[in-house]
Amino acid sequence: MINLRISDQNLIRIKKLKTLKQININPYPSEEYTITYNSKEIRTNYKKNKPVILAGRIIRIRIMGKASFIELKDKEGLIQIYISINNFSYENKVYNLFLKKLLDIGDLIGINGYLFKTKKKQISVYAKKIKLLSKCLRTLPNVKTDKSGNTFDSFSNNEKRHRMKYVDFIVNEEIKKVILTRVKIITFIRNYLNQINYLEVETPILQSIPGGAIARPFITYHNTLKSTFYLRISNELYLKKLIVGGFEKVYEFSRNFRNEGIDKKHNPEFTILELYVAYKDYYCMIKFTEKFLNQICFNLYQCFTLKIGNQDINFIYPFQQITFFEAIKIYTGFDLSHLIETEILKICTEINVKIDKNMKKGQILDQIFSQKCEKQIIQPTFIIDFPIEMSPLAKKHRFKNGVSERFELIINGVEIANSYSELNDPIDQLQRFKQQIKLYNKIESENMLIDKDFILSLEYGMPPCTGIGFGLDRLIMLFTNQRNINDVLFFPTIKSVNTIQIG
Structure with missing residues (x-):
């Protein structure tokens, strides 16, 4: 069953959607957003202060007062985005409202900035501008990995995964x-x-x-x-x-x-x-x-x-090549190549092969091979x-x-x-x-x-x-x-x- 019930988290995001419109930020803009580099190209061809424009989905947000980090995911992987209120092409009130209160994990954004490395030598993008490209109204599964590589809160329920493949692709790389x-x-x-x-x-x-x-x-x-x-x-x-x-x-x-x-x-x-x-x-x-x-x-x-x-x-x-009847002999011990249907039926009982009473010789042989041979051939x-x-x-x-x-x-x-x-x-x-x-x-x-x-x-x-x-x-x-x-x-x-x- 697909549940479209509006949860408290959904209501919070819908309120944010209304606020975005009130401050004249379109949460679903229609114009082209030109991308110059993806995350793989940035990692492969890193050059300090190189200007880049990229887009992707917010996977994590860390708000740290006047500076913040966003982990952005595009088709090629993850890249870190650094945002400082002192180097941001918007008024402080927009920074404090838009970034701190209106952006959520799952939102699709565009970043215009330049490349640098953090003190820990991590390649990052210093954001000059952020553009909201699509507001996410549903909470993504919050998959976490510890230092030992153990995963928690994963999106692992098979029924949900296979029904909601779009979420599966987002969170299960x-x-x-x-x-x-x-x-x-x-x-x-x-x-x-x-x-x-x-x-x-x-x-x-x-x-x-x-x-x-x-x-x-x-x-x-x-x-x-x-x-x-x-x-x-x-x-x-x-x-x-x-x-x-x-x-x-x-x-x-x-x-x-x-x-x-x-x-x-x-x-x-x-x-x-x-x-x-x-x-x-x-x-x-x-x-x-x-x-x-x-x-x-x-x-x-x-x-x-x-x-x-x-x-x-x-x-x-x-x-390797094995004839059909050789395979049956190898895995059952019986040579069926010259037996008639009634004789084969008796052997089915001996070797515990389940068959339908209406099956004919060809179907019976098929069941013997499927049940006794196929799974053993590696x-x-x-x-x-x-x-x-x-x-x-x-x-x-x-x-x-x-x-x-x-x-x-x-x-x-x-x-x-x-x-x-x-x-x-x-x-x-x-x-x-x-x-x-x-x-x-x-x-x-x-x-x-x-x-x-x-x-x-x-x-x-x-x-x-x-x-x-x-x-x-x-x-x-x-x-x-x-x-x-x-x-x-x-x-x-x-x-x-x-x-x-x-x-």
Whole structure:
């Protein structure tokens, strides 16, 4: 619940707002405020008496009679501001009223002054003028750190943090750094792919058929067309249509939506990096993926080993490869590769794997792998050659019966990517779609309509190709050592507000 109740502190700040207007200080000016330097540039290029103009948010105020200190925070960090009544370009009464009584922690101000160092050699700005840029009417969490580095009164309640990300970014610098790392990773990926001649494309979010994956979609309605549409659960089929159309290397940062559970690894709205390349297979994609992640790690940290918790994750390739059935045998002791469904069900009871009574063979195998294997795989590992029942969009293996040319990349117990040698036989693909629909219950089956336009596109001929989908949010969680997906999203999905209290 978001609380808009007016507290005593809010009332005090609102009174200050009125006083500011009475003395002709606009608390929300509209004109441009020209900034010449930020805090990082000041620290890096310090020169005594250098004139500077900067802006930021007040984090701390220390009033000391005729002199005062303000700790100012801008996008690059903190800088100390020194204000002396004897060197201030306003009348004393304005100094005493404006600075001492009307400014608050959280206010956004502009500073015009020059650089100097205090007796303790701290780089500071000697303020000649202060301009109020935006009055803060809410009290910021007062995060304090002692000499030993211990933090007190932190803004740490996860429900509040994730709902009020704007406050989280103000007071929790580490979370802001995580988000900036997200931006850096996406920028690197885009540049990396563009340099090797991949084309960034855009595909529809509103789709008439929720194809390309198995998931419950969000449903909406278009009034003019009088048609039901779905928010996309995947962009895979559209990217393959582009391969059909002659675009040989394509990628998209795809915002996808799945009307399913929410936990520390799942958000209903999430980002997938999906890419496809013609005339390659999943063996080629393994090599691409190894180098790709290796370069992301090096770009971020100038090394190839990443510390996650107590684990050192090594991105030096080649990564380990294990077949799907080998992984199950390693972590359960059972070879399931030649067993029928009833035999596998008995083993599920022995190894305490929880399954739904309506699940079919492919779903049962998926649960065994998820519950018994995935979390134990720490170093980057390709799980290859999945059962054909689990891979409706992948080619049957060219040498092995009953499995597909598919891999999943597991790192630190989490699936990071999924790849196939893409199925381009339209007759086989249509049969696979029909078989897949039969596996799911009535509600899911009604939403899993066959995309006939995709089948039609395959009939025009899709070149042999391979594709991969990276869970971008999970990838960023990995490279920023975060355990909660909400901490790598600008604005995660939070339960709807039921009540708003005002006054």
